[in-house]
Amino acid sequence: ENLPNNVPKGPLTIPGLGSLDYCLYLSDMRRLRDKYGDIFLMKMGSKYMVYLCNYQLVKEAFSSPHVVDRPQFQMLWFLTDGVPAGVAFTDGEQWSTLRKFLMRQMRNLGMGKSYMEDAIMSEARKLANDFEKRVDKPAKIPKSVEVSVLNIVWQLVANKDYEYDDKKVIDLMDLMHKWFVDTGYLVLPDFFPILNYLPKFLRNYLLKEHITDELKKKCIDFTKETIEEHRANLDCDNPVDVIDHYLIEMDEQQKNPNGPQFKSDLDLTMTIFDLFAAGFDTTSSTLRWLILYVASHPEVQRKLHEEIDSVLQSDEEISLNHKDSLPYLEATIYETHRYCSFAMAGVFHQTSKDIQLGGHTIPKGTHVYACQALCHEDPNYWKEPEKFQPERFIDENGKFKSQKESFMPFGIGRRQCIGEALAHMELYLVFAMLLQKFHFAPPQGVTLDLEPKQQPLVHYCKDQDLIITLRNTKPEE
Numbered sequence: 388e389n390l391p392n393n394v395p396k397g398p399l400t401i402p403g404l405g406s407l408d409y410c411l412y413l414s415d416m417r418r419l420r421d422k423y424g425d426i427f428l429m430k431m432g433s434k435y436m437v438y439l440c441n442y443q444l445v446k447e448a449f450s451s452p453h454v455v456d457r458p459q460f461q462m463l464w465f466l467t468d469g470v471p472a473g474v475a476f477t478d479g480e481q482w483s484t485l486r487k488f489l490m491r492q493m494r495n496l497g498m499g500k501s502y503m504e505d506a507i508m509s510e511a512r513k514l515a516n517d518f519e520k521r522v523d524k525p526a527k528i529p530k531s532v533e534v535s536v537l538n539i540v541w542q543l544v545a546n547k548d549y550e551y552d553d554k555k556v557i558d559l560m561d562l563m564h565k566w567f568v569d570t571g572y573l574v575l576p577d578f579f580p581i582l583n584y585l586p587k588f589l590r591n592y593l594l595k596e597h598i599t600d601e602l603k604k605k606c607i608d609f610t611k612e613t614i615e616e617h618r619a620n621l622d623c624d625n626p627v628d629v630i631d632h633y634l635i636e637m638d639e640q641q642k643n644p645n646g647p648q649f650k651s652d653l654d655l656t657m658t659i660f661d662l663f664a665a666g667f668d669t670t671s672s673t674l675r676w677l678i679l680y681v682a683s684h685p686e687v688q689r690k691l692h693e694e695i696d697s698v699l700q701s702d703e704e705i706s707l708n709h710k711d712s713l714p715y716l717e718a719t720i721y722e723t724h725r726y727c728s729f730a731m732a733g734v735f736h737q738t739s740k741d742i743q744l745g746g747h748t749i750p751k752g753t754h755v756y757a758c759q760a761l762c763h764e765d766p767n768y769w770k771e772p773e774k775f776q777p778e779r780f781i782d783e784n785g786k787f788k789s790q791k792e793s794f795m796p797f798g799i800g801r802r803q804c805i806g807e808a809l810a811h812m813e814l815y816l817v818f819a820m821l822l823q824k825f826h827f828a829p830p831q832g833v834t835l836d837l838e839p840k841q842q843p844l845v846h847y848c849k850d851q852d853l854i855i856t857l858r859n860t861k862p863e864e
């Protein structure tokens with residue numbers, strides 16, 4: 388095949404099919420890295436994929452202006468009938484216009500302002516009440532974790548929230564989760580276009596296309612309804628949420644037709660979906676990992692309880708003002724990002740021209756995966772990386788210290804997550820509220836399973852029973 392002769396090494400390939408090996412799970416990444424080195428090349432169908440397995444390579448790649456684009460998968464545009472829209476998977480000016488707009492919104496609505504802090508605290512209280520119904524008997528972490536995180540995104544986007552038992556929302560959430568989990572199947576026709584010619588019943592069976600069809604039906608109604616409601620009630624002098632601001636900005640843009648433009652309601656529909664998809668499964672899964680890790684590390688939990696009790700009176704609520712006084716909490720959240728590596732290979736980028744990287748040529752159109760899970764366990768940057776140790780984020784004066792090198796739960800560079808500060812605010816406030824009220828432990832005699840589910844690209848924790856105890860009724864240790 389017509390490849391430059393210094394492309395990275397990788398498994399043998401068969402024309403039309405791809406590599407004679409696969410890289411789906413973290414164990415595959417480790418295995419292939421050990422065999423071919425920190426940069427290796429795979430092929431699926433007609434597409435090449437390069438995997439970057441150390442921080443220096445990821446940093447070098449993501450500081451290039453030619454590794455910013457996303458692969459254009461048709462399966463992503465099911466809500467807009469094939470038209471690229473939104474922020475997370477578009478490129479060029481369409482992407483940068485929306486990204487700048489959203490970053491501004493996140494700063495104005497979300498960051499450090501009481502609007503979002505209030506919204507998060509209200510969800511945290513509701514969540515704590517729901518946990519209270521499950522105390523003293525083996526119980527799984529409830530679905531309310533997802534609804535509460537979704538409510539926070541929904542407050543930001545549409546100024547609305549839902550009851551924990553709202554069937555419409557639970558259905559939509561489950562469907563979205565399924566769509567996420569089955570992306571691996573849904574994306575196959577983008578690699579093997581011949582699959583598009585299979586009859587529909589086979590596509591449903593093999594590629595799970597019926598999930599996309601169902602999600603489309605539900606999401607289209609949901610977003611259309613919400614946008615129309617906002618349009619009808621818009622008060623231009625007092626915009627409240629992202630949709631209000633978008634509608635106003637779109638009006639402004641029309642006065643200046645030569646400036647950057649949103650693609651009308653399509654961009655808005657897809658942006659709503661992007662914020663949902665990017666904002667809720669990521670944050671709620673991280674909250675689940677936090678609970679699981681402290682339940683299986685009693686010493687960490689004891690220190691967290693001590694720290695919280697020393698800063699907050701028993702009837703006093705956590706707020707963002709306490710942040711500097713809770714370094715161990717901050718460190719535990721960071722260590723959880725490192726240890727679970729939720730987006731274990733980041734979100735794929737694509738080269739927009741041939742580039743040089745780590746002494747190799749990477750051809751134009753290659754998908755680029757930043758293996759954050761491998762960076763997070765690299766012994767050159769992390770002492771005893773296999774241990775869950777929040778102390779690594781604490782300095783010699785007992786203060787929280789961040790680490791930039793080889794730490795990238797939110798990605799790095801121009802595509803870095805725009806919701807990082809919001810996610811952090813949520814995890815900090817919600818987890819502190821739960822810790823103040825509850826103690827988490829495995830059922831007697833049980834060791835919790837901290838291995839992620841076998842699932843390509845993301846690390847979900849396994850659903851398992853915990854014993855949740857109210858702290859004021861049962862002294863700890």
Ligand code: HEM
Nearest residue numbers: 475665666669670673730734797798802803804805806810
């Ligand atoms: C613990 C929670 C979260 C994690 C671990 C996470 C992680 C990530 C990662 C790894 C990326 C890809 C970066 C890249 O392409 O190199 C990303 C992108 C993105 N995230 Fe997050 N995220 C989280 C929460 C959120 C939240 C709360 C929101 C918004 C409500 C959000 C919105 C986005 C968007 C819109 C993008 C696409 C940015 C772009 O393509 O320009 N994320 N996130």
